[in-house]
Amino acid sequence: MDASRRRFFSLGLSAPGNRPPWAAEENLFIARCNRCNLCVEACPQQVLRVGSGGFPSIVFDDAGCTLCGDCVKACQPRALECDEARQPFPWRARIGTDCLPQRGVECRICAESCETGAIRFRPRLGGIAQPELDIDLCNGCGECIAPCPVSCITPSPLEKKPA
Ligand code: SF4
Ligand code: SF4
Ligand code: SF4
Known part of the structure; x- marks a missing residue:
């Protein structure tokens, strides 16, 4: 089982997730x-x-999804169907406790990978800036997952299915 699938299972998501x-x-x-x-x-x-x-299946071990829609265009039976009212993924990024700044090491690689600006670093007086994820800006693209040097970012299921 590859690392992404392990992460999904460890989060309680079955393969269909x-x-x-x-x-x-x-x-x-x-x-x-x-x-x-x-x-x-x-x-x-x-x-x-x-x-x-x-x-x-989608796996984020090496890259993320750019939401280009080419897969949707290729899908004749409409198992994939782009509808602006629906969000592309039923999960969001979650930053785990192995995150380097939480351990006192400077790192902002995830934020540099995130085009939506969902990950921001809040300065701490006398300490290292810590990442904060804005769940409303995250689209679940997974671009931040592969670059993380300690693999601490995982897809975490939304509590409610996207509308
Ligand atoms: S939308 Fe994402 S998964 Fe689909 S073809 Fe584009 S990059 Fe690949
Ligand atoms: S039917 Fe659509 S979703 Fe299924 S494998 Fe073909 S292109 Fe992909
Ligand atoms: S999953 Fe995509 S949108 Fe969400 S924080 Fe990571 S890079 Fe940003």
Whole structure:
């Protein structure tokens, strides 16, 4: 089992939790997806893999999703369906306790990877600035996960499914 899948399982997410962006609700996704994996071939970031049962999964071990939508365009049966009213992913980044600044070591690599500005560093009087995640700005793209030198960022499920 690769590191991303381990992270999902350790968070209590089953394999169906790591679908490509804009995946239909899981039962509908399984009903519609014909396992052609054209989405996997279409992804320029190579973050989509053939996963459990031959269905596509997303893994953030090497890169994040740029939300380019190429996978959605490749999906004829509309198992992936871009709808502006729906958020692309049902999870958000979570920064764990192994984070270097929490251990007194300067690091801001995650913030440099985050294009939405969801990770900011708050200065501390007499100490090292600590990262803070704005859940409303995070879109779950996973761009911050691979660059973290101590692998302490994980996808954490939203309590409610995105509308
Ligand atoms: S392109 Fe659509 S139908 Fe084909 S594997 Fe991907 S999600 Fe499934
Ligand atoms: S939106 Fe683009 S980068 Fe993201 S998984 Fe789909 S093809 Fe890959
Ligand atoms: S998952 Fe994407 S949007 Fe969220 S904090 Fe990480 S890089 Fe920023």
